[in-house]
Amino acid sequence: MEQTLSIIKPDAVEKDQIGNILSRFEKAGLKIVAVKMLHISKAEAESFYEVHRKKPFYKDLTTFLSSGPILVLVLEGKDAIALNRKLMGATDPAKAEAGTIRKDLAESIDRNAVHGSDAPETAKQEIAFFFQPDEIFSKEPPHRKKGCCCCCS
Numbered sequence: 001m002e003q004t005l006s007i008i009k010p011d012a013v014e015k016d017q018i019g020n021i022l023s024r025f026e027k028a029g030l031k032i033v034a035v036k037m038l039h040i041s042k043a044e045a046e047s048f049y050e051v052h053r054k055k056p057f058y059k060d061l062t063t064f065l066s067s068g069p070i071l072v073l074v075l076e077g078k079d080a081i082a083l084n085r086k087l088m089g090a091t092d093p094a095k096a097e098a099g100t101i102r103k104d105l106a107e108s109i110d111r112n113a114v115h116g117s118d119a120p121e122t123a124k125q126e127i128a129f130f131f132q133p134d135e136i137f138s139k140e141p142p143h144r145k146k147g148c149c150c151c152c153s
């Protein structure tokens with residue numbers, strides 16, 4: 001079992017696509033174990049996307065992420081990180097496979113509807129960026145052995 005962070009970005013919230021996207025997660029077998037709607041500041045967006053600070057699109061990306069309400073979610077399931085990224089589709093909607101969220105709902109690489117963590121370590125950091133441990137309602141039975149999985153380290 002794995003957890004990943006998903007963000008429904010301002011463009012998809014504006015277009016009333018929250019329900020559409022959540023139902024895709026649930027139909028694919030991902031459990032929604034934490035959720036909140038937020039309007040983050042430019043400084044928070046800059047901190048979240050720190051890894052891209054030197055990229056030419058950093059300013060536009062962080063302005064966009066802080067431009068309106070977003071939904072932040074923790075998704076849980078088997079191979080949740082890869083499964084969520086498969087459901088999202090390629091970063092550029094023009095290159096995304098048919099039936100993916102970005103192909104169906106996004107208009108451009110700058111306004112591409114969703115974010116999803118790309119690896120276990122980033123998932124851990126990104127989940128902690130938005131959620132306290134007691135805000136996450138895991139469906140997994142409590143683990144007993146230290147180091148038995150990614151969340152029991």
Ligand code: GDP
Nearest residue numbers: 052057061090091109110111112114115116118
């Ligand atoms: P993701 O994991 O598919 O969201 O992609 P990344 O983590 O690499 O990039 C974060 C976000 O930055 C993407 O979702 C895009 O909105 C934006 N982005 C990434 N690469 C480019 C690019 O080459 N040009 C522009 N304009 N935006 C980009």
